[in-house]
Amino acid sequence: MAYAVSQWKVFxxxxxxxxxxxxxxxxxxxxxxxxxxxxxxxxxAIFAMSLDLLMGYAGILSLGHAAFFGVGGYTAGLLAVxxxxxxxxxxxLCGVLLAxxxxxxxxxxxxxxxxxxxxxxxxxxxxxxxxxxxKWRDITGxxxxxxxxxxxxxxxxxxxxxxxxxxxxxxIAFVICFFLLYRLVKSPFGKTLQGIREGESRMAALGxxxxxxxxxxxxxxxxxxxxxxxxxxxxxGIMVPGDLAVANSGLAxxxxxxxxxxxxxxxxxxxxxxxxIQYYASIVTPDRWPLILGxxxxxxxxxxxxxxxxxxxxxxKRML
Amino acid sequence: xxxxxxxxxxAISYAAILFLLASGFSLIFGxxxxxxxxxxxxxxxxxxxxxxxxxxxxxxxxxGAVAGGACAGLISLVMEAGFFRRLYxxxxxxxxxxxxxxxxxxxxxxxxxxxxYKAPFTSPVLLGSMKVLGARxxxxxxxxxxxxxxxxxxxxxxxxRTRAGAMxxxxxxxxxxxxxxxxxxxxxxxxxxFVGSFIAGFAGVVGAQVMGIYPEMSMAIMLxxxxxxxxxxxxxxxxTVLGALVLGAIDAxxxxxxxxxxxxxxxxxxxxxxxxxxxGILGRxx
Numbered sequence: 001m002a003y004a005v006s007q008w009k010v011f012x013x014x015x016x017x018x019x020x021x022x023x024x025x026x027x028x029x030x031x032x033x034x035x036x037x038x039x040x041x042x043x044x045a046i047f048a049m050s051l052d053l054l055m056g057y058a059g060i061l062s063l064g065h066a067a068f069f070g071v072g073g074y075t076a077g078l079l080a081v082x083x084x085x086x087x088x089x090x091x092x093l094c095g096v097l098l099a100x101x102x103x104x105x106x107x108x109x110x111x112x113x114x115x116x117x118x119x120x121x122x123x124x125x126x127x128x129x130x131x132x133x134x135k136w137r138d139i140t141g142x143x144x145x146x147x148x149x150x151x152x153x154x155x156x157x158x159x160x161x162x163x164x165x166x167x168x169x170x171x172i173a174f175v176i177c178f179f180l181l182y183r184l185v186k187s188p189f190g191k192t193l194q195g196i197r198e199g200e201s202r203m204a205a206l207g208x209x210x211x212x213x214x215x216x217x218x219x220x221x222x223x224x225x226x227x228x229x230x231x232x233x234x235x236x237g238i239m240v241p242g243d244l245a246v247a248n249s250g251l252a253x254x255x256x257x258x259x260x261x262x263x264x265x266x267x268x269x270x271x272x273x274x275x276x277i278q279y280y281a282s283i284v285t286p287d288r289w290p291l292i293l294g295x296x297x298x299x300x301x302x303x304x305x306x307x308x309x310x311x312x313x314x315x316x317k318r319m320l
Numbered sequence: 321x322x323x324x325x326x327x328x329x330x331a332i333s334y335a336a337i338l339f340l341l342a343s344g345f346s347l348i349f350g351x352x353x354x355x356x357x358x359x360x361x362x363x364x365x366x367x368x369x370x371x372x373x374x375x376x377x378x379x380x381x382x383x384g385a386v387a388g389g390a391c392a393g394l395i396s397l398v399m400e401a402g403f404f405r406r407l408y409x410x411x412x413x414x415x416x417x418x419x420x421x422x423x424x425x426x427x428x429x430x431x432x433x434x435x436x437y438k439a440p441f442t443s444p445v446l447l448g449s450m451k452v453l454g455a456r457x458x459x460x461x462x463x464x465x466x467x468x469x470x471x472x473x474x475x476x477x478x479x480x481r482t483r484a485g486a487m488x489x490x491x492x493x494x495x496x497x498x499x500x501x502x503x504x505x506x507x508x509x510x511x512x513x514f515v516g517s518f519i520a521g522f523a524g525v526v527g528a529q530v531m532g533i534y535p536e537m538s539m540a541i542m543l544x545x546x547x548x549x550x551x552x553x554x555x556x557x558x559x560t561v562l563g564a565l566v567l568g569a570i571d572a573x574x575x576x577x578x579x580x581x582x583x584x585x586x587x588x589x590x591x592x593x594x595x596x597x598x599x600g601i602l603g604r605x606x
Contacts, residue, residue, distance in 0.1 A: 294423025
C-alpha cells in the first residue's frame with residue numbers, strides 16, 4: 001500500500017506544473033494578442049484576489065473596490081504623463097501608497113456601519129471617486145481619460161518592452177501577490193478573519209478586536225488592488241473614469257464569485273474565465289456584453305455555491 | 321424673495337421624486353431585508369414604458385405612468401418568483417442577484433429603446449405655469465409635489481394606521497415572532513416587493529417630466545436613493561420623507577450656490593450622517 005501511494009505522489013503537482021508551463025513557456029510563444037489577454041487576466045486576478053480577501057475571508061461585501069484600483073492606476077499614470085516620471089518603481093510605490101491611503105480613509109467610513117450597509121457605503125464611495133475623476137478634467141483628463149501613459153522604465157537598465165516582456169513582468173508581480181496573499185490567509189490573521197466572517201459576536205466574545213481585523217483586511221485589500229491598477233495603467237496606456245466605477249467593482253466581484261470566494265486560487269480562475277468570455281463577446285456581440293455579464297452574474301450566484309475554481313479543485317482531488 | 325420661493329419649490333418637487341423612488345426601496349428593504357440594487361433600473365424601465373405610451377403612442381400620460389409601474393412590478397414578480405424564492409434567507413446572495421439584474425435590465429432596455437436621450441415629456445394638460453406665492457412656477461412640478469404628498473400620506477397611513485401596516489412593521493422588527501403570530505410574511509413580502517417596484521416604475525414616469533430618460537440612469541438613480549436612505553434612515557415613511565427633503569434642499573440650493581460641486585455636497589452630507597449617526601436620522605434599528 002505504501003509504495004502505491006508514493007507512485008502517485010508526483011501526480012499531486014501535475015496541475016500546478018501544467019499551469020506553470022503554460023504561463024511561463026506557452027503564452028509567450030503565441031501571437032501578441034495572447035500575451036495581452038494573459039496580462040489582462042493576471043492583472044484582474046490580482047484585483048479579484050484582493051477583493052476575495054475582503055469578501056471571502058473578512059466577509060465584507062464591497063461594490064467600491066475599483067476605487068483603489070483606479071487610484072493606483074491614475075497615480076502611476078499622472079506621474080508618468082504630467083510629471084514625466086515613468087520609472088516603474090516610483091510608479092508602483094506611489095500608486096500603491098496612494099491606494100493604501102485612500103483605503104485607510106474609506107475603511108474608517110465603511111466599517112462605521114454593520115454588514116449589509118457596507119455594500120451601500122462602498123458603492124457610494126466608489127461612485128464619488130468616479131465622478132471626481134470625471135469632473136476634475138484639469139488633472140485626470142475627465143471623460144476622455146488619462147491617455148498617453150508610456151510603458152515604464154526600469155531605471156537602471158535601458159529596456160525595450162514587448163508584449164511578452166511586459167507579460168513576464170506582470171507574471172512575476174502576480175506570483176508575488178499570490179504568494180503573499182496565500183501566506184496571509186493561511187496565517188492566524190487569515191483564520192481570525194474567517195472566524196469573524198462566520199460569527200462576529202462570537203469572536204468579539206472571545207476577546208478579538210474584530211473591527212481592527214476587518215480594517216486591516218480592508219486596507220491590505222486596497223493595497224493589492226492598487227498594485228493591479230498600476231500594472232493596468234502601464235498595460236493599457238490609459239486610465240478612464242470607468243476604471244473607478246461600480247461596473248469595474250462588479251466585474252471583480254463576478255470573477256471572485258464565479259471562481260469561488262474564500263479561496264485564493266478561485267478568483268484567478270474566475271478572472272481567466274470572465275476575461276476570455278469578454279474577449280469573445282467583444283468580437284461577436286459587443287453591444288450585448290453587459291447582458292452576458294449580468295446573466296453570468298445571476299447564474300454564478302444561483303448555481304455555483306462554491307465556484308468554478310473550487311469545482312475544478314474537487315475534480316482534481318477526486319482523480320488522485 | 322422670488323428666487324427663494326423658486327428654489328424652495330424646486331427642492332420640494334425634486335424631493336417628491338426622490339421620495340417616490342426611495343420609499344419603494346425602503347419598504348422592500350424593511351420587509352424583505354433585501355437591498356434591491358435594481359430599483360434604479362426599474363425606475364428607468366417605468367420611464368421608458370411611460371414614454372412609449374405617452375409620447376410614441378400619444379396616449380394619456382397617467383396611463384403611461386400606471387403602465388410603467390405595472391411593468392416594473394411585473395419584472396419584480398419575475399425576480400421574486402424565479403430567483404429570490406430559491407435563495408431563501410440568503411440575503412447577501414439576493415442582493416448580489418439584484419446587482420446582476422441591473423446589467424440585464426439595463427442592457428435589454430438599451431436593446432429595445434436605444435441609447436439616445438429622451439427629452440422630458442408630460443401631459444399636455446400640465447404644460448404652462450401657475451402663480452405660487454407671487455412667483456410663476458411650472459404646473460407639472462406642482463403636480464409632482466401633489467403626487468408625492470398624496471403617496472407619502474397614503475404610505476404613512478398604511479404604515480401607522482392599518483392592520484396591514486402593523487403586520488409590515490412587525491415583520492421588519494422581528495421576522496420569526498411575526499410569523500409565529502400567524503402573519504403570512506412571505507405573501508406580505510411578495511406584495512410589498514410588487515408595490516415598491518410599482519412605485520419605482522410610476523416614479524420613473526413622473527420624474528421623466530423633469531429629468532428625461534438616459535441610459536446611464538440606473539446607477540445614477542440608485543446613488544440618489546442610497547443618499548436618501550443613508551441620510552433619512554430605513555424603515556419608516558417619515559425617515560424617507562426627511563431624507564428626500566434634505567437631499568432636495570441640498571440639490572436645489574447647492575445647484576444655485578455652487579453649481580459645479582452640487583453632487584459633492586450630497587456625498588459630504590452622506591459621509592457626515594454616516595459618521596455621526598450611521599443608521600440615518602430617523603432610522604429604525606431592526
